[in-house]
Each structure stands twice: as structure tokens, then as C-alpha cells.
Amino acid sequence: MSAETDADVLVIGSLNTDLVIRAPRHPLPGETLHASAVSTLPGGKGANQALAAARAGARTAMIGAVGTDENAQVALSLLRESGVDLRGVDALEGPTGLAVVTVSDDAENSILVVSGANAEVGADRVRAHAEQIAAAPVVVLQGEIPREGIEEAARHCTGRLILNLAPVIAVDPAVILAADPLVVNEHEAALVLEQLTTGQDAPAEEPRRLVQRLRAAGVRSVVLTLGAEGSLLSEGEPGVLVAVPAAPIDAVDTTGAGDAFTGALAAGLAAGQGLREAARRASRFAAFSAQRLGAQSSYSRSGDELPALPGPAEG
Template identity: 45%
Template sequence: MAPARGTVAVIGSINVDLLLMVDRLPAAGETVLGTGGTLSPGGKGANQAVAAARQGASVLMVGAVGSDANAAEATRLLHKSGVSLDLVATAGGPTGLAVVSVDRNAENSIVVIPGANQHVDASAVSVALPRLRSCDVVVLQGELPLATTDFALRELRGTGVLVVLNLAPVIPLPAESIRSVDVLIVNEHEAVEALRLLSKETKIQAGHEMDDDDDAVRIGVALADSLVSSGIPSAIVTLGARGAVVGRSEGSVHVPPVAVDAVDTTGAGDAFVGAVAAGLAEGLTLHAAAELAVAVAAQSVISYGAQESYPWRSGNAPALS
């Protein structure tokens, strides 16, 4: 049975991704040979919208594409996944572009050119506000202009809409805006930067490079606890292949990973965020939504690309024509 279709709005970036596969990521000044070179849909906002839609949510996208040929490719899987594009504008100039290099260990390096995303301003959010206020969940990230994201957070405060902020990349939002969200989702490194924005000094070090899973989870718990104690109502710290930590006022809990053989981690964090939003819109608890998201993110890394790799929840996939 398909889950109940809660409503999710995503205010965020829409890109095309240029995917390059290399044996290893180049050092500074080094040239390496690779394969790939194909364009596919991307952008953190669009990725999260597709992930949420494929997990059963009714999704509205607020953003912009350019007036170039890449706009059609950028929105192809948003269309296919059933995301409403009524509030996606066409701006002059190019669609946003991300150049993604993936090595043999599934690690990636990404350069993003904002393009049309930089034209998503406060007026675009203002136009969308009546529909945003009727949604169960609104999701934002860090790939739109700072002023746009801050305006949206201020306008959504106190409306009863559940606001999820994925502070990635980390942008210097005012502390009061970050504290106004219902759920903050960050990885370990972003959590440290978020704590600095919240004027909370921390000696906690992020643990991606650590081999000890127990130490990495302990760090994740400490970061989630610190975010909550700094005034964030709820926080999720993602730990990649080590799962995630859900932080609440009653304490932080580790959500264990789902073991898979990863080939490309591109967009896995966005798959996680989209799945959390869909779960919350459906009525799941934050912990249950995080469990769903860990499973969805794990499925997303076993094939190449971002949106193409996102799984459909049972009963949601469109019928084959």
C-alpha cells in the first residue's frame, strides 16, 4: 500500500550535473583521464524534491532554470517524478551547472555554478507563500542566495508549517533564523560550522576520516546534543556510511546504517533530506523518518548519478508505458 501523500514544498536550486568518472580525483595542477561527460538532472533542491516525491509526498518546487537548452534536462526527472513546477521560473542566462567527479572509491568532488538559481529572490518566495503555508513541510538548503533563504525562514516562522533546513553548503544565516527551523539536517563538518554561526564554541572535530565507527557515532551524538542545546528544536547529523544521529531535547539517538556496496555517493545527502521530508509529511516521527532516509540514501549510492539513483517507495512508481 502506498503511504499517505503529505505535502512538501522545496525552495531550492535546480541544476544539470556533468558527471565525470575518474580513477582518482586529481591533485592541484594535475590532469587525469576520465570517462562519462554526460549531463543529468541535479541541484540540491531538485534532488530533494525528486527524493520526496518518490517516497510518496505531493511535492511543489520553487526555483528557477535558465533560458538555455539545459533547462529541459534539469527538470526532466522532476516532471517524471510528479513534482509540480508551477512556481519554477525561467530566468535569462544559463541553468545552474554542477561538475561532479567520482573516483573508484565512490568519493566525489563537486564544483557548482549557480546560473539561474541566483535569480530566485524574495519576490519569488512571496509569490509562493500562499501555497507554502498550506504545505505540511517546507525544505530549504544553502544553494540559493542568502537573502532569499533568510527571507523564507522569517516568513514561515509561526505559520504552523514544519520547516526543514539542510544547511548545505553552510551559508552565514543569522542565528535566530537557524533557530526558527523545526529540523536542522547537517553532516558532521556542517554541524561544526552551524555551531559557530550559533555563537557556540566547540572543540568537537568532525569524523569523516576516522576509522573507528564508535568514535564517529560518539562525535555525531555530541554534535547533535550541542545543536539542540544551542536552541535548535531538532537536529539530524548525517554520518554517511555510519548512519545518522537524531537529536532532540530528550537526548540523541543513533540510527544505524544499511550496508551496501557504494559506487557513487553523489546526491546521497539530498536523498536523505527528501526522504525525511516525505516521512514527516506522512506523519512519521522524526526518528522513523530518519530510519526511512537512511535506507533511501543507502539505495541511492549503489548506482551512478543523483536523481536517477533515487528509489521509488513501493506503490509510487509510475506505470510503464
């Protein structure tokens, strides 16, 4: 990716190939089950979010790495098709990241990830793109590349930093405090809170309290995702929380729905929307994806088809 890129959203993160297995339920330890279907699809939290941002209307670029195996073409296929700038994605000798996803009949998923080339997206590789990072209006980070790469990206970011610390890994607290917003689910919120409170275990708390404690710890803004219950937002005055509903749908597969939300949120913020407005459209984008199998393959290609949220009509 050249220094002259005009991307609205720059995603720095993972690219995987997803091996998606459909089964009646998740197997118990030592148990063998018959699966009903298997698919090989593009994935990775970084790539998912980049595709979602692009399909939500943002000019999008990505920094990351794939391997030199046949899975690399799978991992890049929909990003290329959707016009994501991939000049910052390096091809490294070795395997592309791989995720094995089991989806049960009740739409819940379990995921095992082998990092592959994603493990090489450290400080040096990220630093090579310092000018592009500094020029990006919105930078999006997740937890599927090494800590050093995340911290290096945050150091060069001069725009708005969206941190979806998933999975939760230990990072410099300054990165978390720079997030605007920090996007996490309940489990992730508790783990991030432990990092900001000198490593003390965070007690189980209801969602509103988790958001309030993250803000009290110094996080600029927070979006706490709650699945079928929508999300909670907090920005500005720490004590003020806003609830954003989820669209009422019949979920088929929740794989990648959180990434759909984060990518669409980034697109909305890059377009100048406020956090609440951006989160409402992101909620609709995520709901659409949960009605279809797979992650990237389930993302909307047209805002006209998004399900409506309860309450006032969407504009």
C-alpha cells in the same frame, strides 16, 4: 504554482544540470587524468530533494528558477516525470545552474557549482509565493540559493521547516533555530555551531557532542548524518540521542545520497511519521541511491526495492 496547491512537501531551492565525470581518482592540483565516462544529468540540491520526496510518496511542489538554455530541460526532466508541481519554478534569461561532479572509483565525489539562475531566487522571488509557503505542511530549504531567499521563506513558513544548510552559508540564526529538524553532516554541524556561538571557532568534536551542543544552542531538533555510519537524532529532551544505522551496501557513487535522505525524511514527516521512523526509511532511501551512478537518476522508484537496515525488520 497556485495558492490552491495541495502539496505535502514544498521544496524551495536550487535546480542544476550535473556534468558527472567518472575518474579513477580525484586529480591533484595541476594534474591531468584520463576520465572513463561523462554524463549530463538533472541535479541541484533543491531539485534532488524534491524528487526524493516525490518518489518517497509525498505530493511535492518546488519553488526555484532555471535558465533559458538547453540545460533547463535536463534540470526539469525527472521532476516532471515524477509529477512534482513546477508552477513555482521560473524560467529566467541566462544559464541554468551547473554542477561539475567528479566521481572516483572509491565512490567519493568532488563538486564545483556555478549558480546560474539559482542566484536569482532571492527575497522578492520567494515572497511572490508567500501564500503557498504558508500553506505547506512541510517546507524544505538548503544553502544553494541566496541568503535572502532562505530567510524570506522561513519567515512565511507556518508548517514544519526542514533546513539542510548545505553548503553552509551565513543566515539569520532565527532560521536555524526554527529548523525542525536541522539536517547537517559533521563538517556542516561545526560550521552551523560557529554561527550560533557568536562566531567562535567550533573545536573538532565527536558527533554526539556536536548534536548536544546544537541542541543546547536552541535548535529544536537535529539530524546529524554520518554517511556509512548512519545518523544521530535528537529531539525533545536535549540530552537524549538516537542512533539510526545505515544499510550495509557496496557504494558506487555517493552524489546526491544526502539529498535522497533529506527528501525522503521530509516525505516521512509529512506523512505523520515520527522523526526516528522517518529517518530509518530515509536511511534506506539514501543507501539505495549510493549503489547507482548519479544523483536523481539513482533514486528509488519503489519502496519495495530499498535495502534493509540492521536490526528489526522494516515495516
